[in-house]
Amino acid sequence: MTVLLPGLVLLPLIAGGFAALFRQQGRWITLATGLGMLVMLVLLSIDAWGVGQYQGLWTLGGWERPLAIAWYLDDLAHLMLLLVGLVSLAIMAYAWFDTETSDHFWGLWLGGWGAMNALLLSSDLFNIYVTIELLGLVAVALVALSTKAGAAAAAMRYLIISLTGSMFFLLGVALIYGQYGRLDLIGLAEVVEHNWVTHLAWSIMLLGLLAKTAAWPLHGWLPLAHGRAPTAASALLSALVIKASFYLMWRFGVGPFAALSNELIAMLLALLGTMAIFWGSWRAWKTPLLKELIAWSTVAQIGYLLIGLAILFNPQSILTVSEQFNPSLLLFWLIAAHALTKAGLFLVAGNLILLTHSYQLKDQLAVLCNSPLTLWTLGLGSVALAGLPLTLGFIGKWWLIESSVALGQFWLLAPLILGGVFTLAYMGRLLQPAFEQRLLCQYAPKQSDGRPAECISERQLAWPLLAVPFILVLSVWVLALFPLYPWGATL
Amino acid sequence: MNEIAIYLITGSVLFCLGLWGVVMREHLLHKILGVNIMGSAAFMLFLAFAARAEPADAVPHALVLTGIVVAISAMALALALMKRVAKESEQHQATLEDSQ
Amino acid sequence: MFLIDIVALLMVVIGLVFFVAGTLGLLRFTDDLTRLHALTKADNLGLGFVLLGMTLLFFNLLVMLKLLLIWVLVIISAATVSHVIGQRAYKQLLHRSESQDDHR
């Protein structure tokens, strides 16, 4: 094992430790770390996709598998590493210029980044528990960085849910150890059999992970936490952190516990997903707060991911994994599309809050009229979020549609297709007023000589604050043209 | 019925009790203690499984040691957060009601 | 052998009796200072008897020394803690009587 994989985990953890202790130097430490991480990710990708190294199992400490902790790198883990890295870098670039970024942010998220990388690589149940706890604590702290009223309560709620979810996960791990006496996922896949304890353990773990992902009936914490966190934190939490627990469900469901999946659980997940889409969209439509709108939209978008999970878990679904192309990997693009878009949207919301010092949707609208780039980011982002064709989300959705039809679950077409319309509807609340004549320069204060002063517009912000969200959102469109490139070059 | 069976059942009961505390009790201290009791219950299962072997399986012991430290870290953060919630809430009451 | 076991058991039982008495005092007495009295005195003696019983059972110099060390440490801690609690209780008592004076 060359140095890249440990480096991807160790560098942010060490740098994060230093950044947390020496806060004044935090942003410079972060800059250096970010560059280093970028180089390592590029090298990893070149090696993995060019030469074909790296893929597969790595055991740590020089011991054999059931005794040692194992890491496992495949296409999915690799793509997730890239996604986490690139989105983190983008959001950190934004935070660099955001005047309200706290000193604490750098060290905290570097730790979160390291935790996520460790989680993505890990192939050991208990090790995953440790990483998920680290990530959870960091995420809660990020929410609590906000000085906004109610942020502490939101963070507290998040912490309680997150910890409870972890405890469920831990209980599941205990039961699995009791039954099989091993913790490594690869080994478990060989020995897992149908019995009550295994089913119970898997259900309990799934329940915990669903709570951490904010799946429908357990979603209550998310709009509060993501809505009240500081801008960069909201973006990171919505884009990346909830994906970690989703990734685990995916990993476990098609890995060690693939034999346990049945149609009941698939149906249940699909129902949860459908409810999430409808309920999340409805609340996004009703809320008067900008960031809560975007956060509720995350709840709705998780619905798609759950439907994807339902399809993966359906024993009927034939996963036609050819040598070149595993179609279920298209679900990753749904994750990526949501991560990139949602990060962009939260950052735009942050811009608007910076400009107006208000969290109310109605106060933001006037700025939009005078801010074309912001408006474009929102517009492209809304369409991308709706998953219309030619965006990355559509690639993932297309797989959902094809699979649900192939499974005979025609009713899933309703949430899948209507969800996009709902998205446009609630995002339209932001977009439409930008065209309203009456709002133009409404906020312009009069100067002493009676002439209107300059309107509040995006021009008052540093350009990176505008560029980062725009690039994030634009990448969803550009990537949509090359969805197969990384691993499908032979296709 | 040996001691392992007893502690398996006790662990399960404790886990559900802790969950009850998290869900049913309003005060954050109760919720935090509930989470910790859930964790201890999971540790109990781990150690009960470990005690089946002769000598006792060392891996769960190590896992639980790690788990205890994780639990105290989480508890410390939770308590600090609870104090802030209490300070920010109007009646100095550490519950989540005002965040609805 | 048999005799030593019986003596040891007796010691432990006596220790337990002290513990029970102390706990009873803790629950039944009316104010902090008297409760403290019941608790510390009884506990120190109770623990002493229990440890004595243990010593008889093991009858090993190293173990005996360890148990003795434990007893000494517990007594020191108990004394210190009682001191702290007592001071606090006393201050509260003063405070209360002062405020009663004010009301009068």
Add this chain to the structure above:
Amino acid sequence: MIEQLISWTTAYSFWPLVIMGLSFGVALLVFLIAEERVWLRSSVNIAAALIKLVLVLALMPSLLQGHTYEFGWTLVPGLTILLKIDGLAMLFLVLSVFLWLLTTLYAIGYLEGGVNRARFFGFFNLCVSATTGVAMAGNLFTFIIFYELLTLATWPLVVHRGTEKALQAGRVYLLYTLGGGLVLLTAAIGLHLLVGTQAFVVGGYLNDYWAANPDMAPILFGLGLVFIAGLGVKAALFPFHGWLPTAMVAPAPVSSLLHAVAVVKAGAFGLARFVYEIYGIYVFSDLYLHWVLLGMASFTIVYGSVRALFQQDIKKRLAFSTVSQVSYVALGLALAGPIGAIGGLIHIVHQGFMKITLFMAAGNYAETLGVHKIKELNGVGRVMPLTTLAFTIGALGMIGLPPLAGFITKWYLGLGAWESGFYWVIGVLVISSLLNAAYFLPTIYRAWFLPPPTQWPHRQVLSQRFETHLLLLVPPLVTTVMIIVLGVWAGHLATPLGWVSALVASEFE
């Protein structure tokens, strides 16, 4: 020289991408040009429109020789973006590119001094990009992409004025067209399940499937209905036409190009692709879907005309007239015979020229004199003779007076109805013409012969030498000339009629 051109163009296959990408790139560029730099923006717009026209025309000779251009990009297996220039695409392409040039000129004049022009022209170019994309779409997936893009790109233009009324209209517009897009997507998914997603092919790609699975008739029929509904929204077929009159709050260039040409024609064009190149005309008529379409189209023709009769607002009247006239295309397709097909397809071009003339003239009245209502048109011909001339020719063409372009359409449709045995359709055509006459002739009479009022509602002097701004005057005059040319020289091979006849011959082989 022609040979050289042909050999040069056919050497590359990326032309569809270039043509589509040109307006897309210009759109992005225009968004970036600062609001105040009017000249730069106008030059870019006009230059792009000219280049695009030249490009499209340069491809004509090779296309006449039977060459088609295809550009494909596979996203994932089963999802391919395919852009293709074939005969049918060329018809729509030439129309939209040519009219785009004229409308750009018109819009530059119309919006002079207005606000948010960068936004307007940006979306305007985006719309053209989407329209050419619709024209060149080589499979259903690509078609839907551009169909939706068209919806999203026209919405900012509809609400451009930003008034409460405009926003309301925008909501209605989105509700209809997005709904239609959704229905179309559903239909496409359904078809994808049956036969997979395939490229459009002359004669349709359902023939084999139909031959093999005759028991699937109800499903295919139902799917056909869903397709007609999805496409019918943009084509403004009867129950789905509600958005079109509402959307008339948009500025005149938008109404003229987009709602007379681009959007409604995208629907009509989609119907043509659906009938000829997805289902194929034989499957289509075997399933009796042509009865459905015929019924809807006939009813819409009469209904639109009747509604137009009662409108007092000029643009509203023209809008209902559009509802009626676009259905001629559907009618031609539904007749399921070669001659009717010629009538329908040629009407895509003819109606485009005539209706754009009318809308531009109406825009001129509004801009120069502040006239919005029919009853305010009294004597307008004496103040603005050239505009009124254009309006008159356009209206006469709509009525179907020989030798104007509209007559050609109606003649072929009538012959087609006779040929297919739908004799009652001729009645529909006659009634429609009479109604057309009933709502256009009094207007013309009013414009030329009634005395003008002493005070126009809101008169502006836009030009010292001409009756209105030169850029507002030239485009309608050019289209007026085209209406006459298309009618008089209809029999010549190089006209759209000749093109369409050749197309139809291949579709009905």
Add this chain to the structure above:
Amino acid sequence: MIIVDLLLALTIVLVAARCLYTSNLAESVVMFIVFGLLLSLVWVRLYAPDTALAEVAIGAGLAGALLLATLSQLHLTHAAKATAMARISLIIPVLLGGALGVSLLSLVQPAPGLSDLVMNNITQSGVEHPVTAVLLNYRAWDTALELAILMWAWAAQRALGPNLAWHGVRLQGLVLVYFSRLMVPLLALVAGYVLWQGAYAPGGAFQAGALLATAFILAFIVQQAQLGQANPAVIRRFIHHWAVKLLWLGGLLAFFVVGLAGLLLGYGFMGYAPAYAGALILAIEIAATFSIALILAALFTGEGRRYE
């Protein structure tokens, strides 16, 4: 012995229920401490002396101190009484948990585990005590990440902002000072012993760290009480000294440096050269002990500023 187990199980369930049920928060906290102590008895009964030690020191001791300190800073120390509904619903977790536990009884018989593997490789692990071998060799990566959790819990707590005001009483006399002068060195000595012992018997970095943390906390509390201040200046200066900050990170760094060295020398990431394993493990343990002790103490003391 089964009677003892049954009594212990019954008591621990009752204590846990009381802890969650009572509306008196002080009672809750005391019950939780009792719960921790009983738990350590259970761990002893389950032949897990390492975890019993850690549970007493951390689960009951440190957690108790943290809880009591928090309690003293809250304005309201009584929670709302559980409603009648909630009181009745307490029966549900007991029944449900009982059913769950009974359904797990099939697991009493089969005894798969990694015990054999642990014991077979112990000679190469560098230590004799299997738990230490697992913690610092076989599954060293878990332990490293766990130090990271401690580290970030502390960072997170700092990010929450300054502490609440202190509600303690300033004490008269020097009893506490003498007590701390006796106990702090003694605790440090015992910590060193426990750490050293970890190589071949129950004990190790965690237990030692917790003991050392207790020493720090004791010193802190005595300073507080003696000076009547929330955060005595001497402690504040100590916490913010850069060398101390590096010590916080020391355990993590030691793990990572040794892990990377193992990787570069060809023993795999987090691997040791078998000849030096014992020494390396001891070095890591020493660093980890200091980190654990300092961070646990810091979690108790807070950053050293407070709300005014």
